[in-house]
Amino acid sequence: MLDIKFVRQNPDAVKENIKKKFQDDKLAMVDEVLDFDQKYRTARTRADELRAMRNQKSKLIGGLMAKGQKDEAEAVKAEVKAMADEMEQLAEDEKAYQEEVRKRMMVIPNIIDPSVPIGKDDSENVELERFGEPVTPDFEVPYHVDIMESFDGIDLDAARRTSGNGFYYLKGDIARLHSSILSYARDFMIGRGFTYYIPPFMIRSDVVSGVMSFAEMENMMYKIEGEDLYLIGTSEHSMIGKFIDTINEEETLPQTLTSYSPCFRKEVGAHGIEERGVYRIHQFEKQEMVVVCKPEESPMWYDKLWQNTVDFFRTLDIPVRTLECCSGDLADLKVKSCDVEAWSPRQQKYFEVGSCSNLGDAQARRLGIRVRPKEGKELYFAHTLNNTVVAPPRMLIAFLENNLQADGSVSIPAALRPYMGGQEKLTPKA
C-alpha cells in the first residue's frame, strides 16, 4: 500500500511502476484515486466545519440551560437540528469516498526496487547465483515418495482415508528427519541472533484480512466452524499480526524473529504431477524469519535473510540457487523478492524451497506498524521483511534426493547428526 501523499505528488511514477509490472488495467485507478481523494477532502472539510458549528452551539445550549433560559436553548437546538441532514449526508459521502480510495490503494502495487528485473511472469525470473555443484548421480534417483517408502517412512493411503488428498503420515526415520531439520533450523537461526517464537496457530478474521487480500484468503485459509478463527497459512501471519497498530520505540529495532509453526493451506486449483507426493500439501511445518526494521536497513536485511537460507541448505549438502522475481511476478506489496531453490537430481532442475521478500513500508502502512524516532517527533512506518528458513516436508524432497547413495541409503550431514541420535546414515528397510 502506497502513501496517498506520494500518489498525489507523483502520479506519473505510480503509473510508470504499474506499467513495469504489466498491470495496465490498473492505470486508470491512479486518476480515480486522485479524483475520489479530492472529493473526500472536500466533503471532509465541509463536514468538519459543520461539526465545529455544532460543537459551538451545543456548548451554547449547555450555557443557556444552566441559566434556565429554556426557550432560547430550544431555538438553538432547532438550528442544530436543521443541519442534521447535511451532516449525515456528508458523513456518508466521506465514508464512501474514502472507501473508494482505499479499495484502489489496496491493489495499486508498491513501487518496486530499481534493481528488480523487468519481466512479464515467472518465466522471466532471473537466476542470480548458484551455491554448490548441482550433481547428477550415476544411478537413478527415485521419486521422493518411493525413497520415503524404502525407509517405511510415509503412509499416504492412510492419510487419504483420514483426511483426504494432500495430507500425509510420516513415520520412523523419515518423521524423525523431519523434526530434526526443524530443530536444527531453530538452533541455526538462534545462533544468528534471531529470537525464537512459537506463535498462535489460529488468528482472528480481522488479522487475516489485514495480512492478506480477500482472494488470498479464499484460496488459502481454513476457517474454524462456529468461531472467528482461521488456521494460519504461515507463521508470518501471526508474527506480523502481532505488530498491527503498534508504535515501536526506535531502539527496539531491528526485531529479528524466527518462528516455528505448522502451516495450513487450501491450495485451491489444479497442480501438475511434480506437485504430488509431499510437494504441495494442505499441511506442512515451517521455520520462518521475520524482520521489522528501520527503512534504511531493509536492503541490508534482505541480503542477510536470503543468505541465511542459502547457508542453512549448504550445511546440509544441498545445492541451491537464488532466483530473483521479475517485476511481473512480484506480488503487489513487495519491493523486491527472490526465491531460494534447491537442486533436484531426479528432475535435473531447481525447485522452490523458500521465498525472501522485502515489503518496504507497504505492509507496515497497511497494518499501522509505526516507529517513534529517538530524535524528533514524527512517527514513521517500519520496513518489514520475511523469509523461509526451511519448510518440510517439501524440503525432505531435496534432502533425500541430494543425500541419497547408490546403495539406497541416505547420508546424514554432520550438522544434522546431533538431532538424529548421532546416526551417520539411514539404511533402507528390507
Add this chain to the structure above:
RNA sequence: GGAGAAGUACCCAAGUGGUGAAGGGGCUCCCCUGCUAAGGGAGUAGGGCUCGAAAGGGUCGCGAGGGUUCAAAUCCCUCCUUCUCCGCCA
C-alpha cells in the same frame, strides 16, 4: 463454558449527560539551596485526518465498533481484554 467486577496518559487515579478530561506519582526544564537531602515554579493526552505559504485553526479521540441526544468518558447494544469465583481439561 457459567456468574460477578473492571478497562481513562508512562504509572496510580477522579470524573453517572452540559462551557478547556480533576489530582497525584514519574519524567523534562528552570529557580532556590549548595557536595547529599529538601523546597519552589513551568512543561508533560497521544495519534489520525483536514484547512493554511506560515503562524495557527478545525475535526476525531476515555478498550473497539455501533446507537440514542442539540450535546456521551458518562445512557443503550455488540464485541475484545483483564481480574475474582465456579465448571471442564493436556
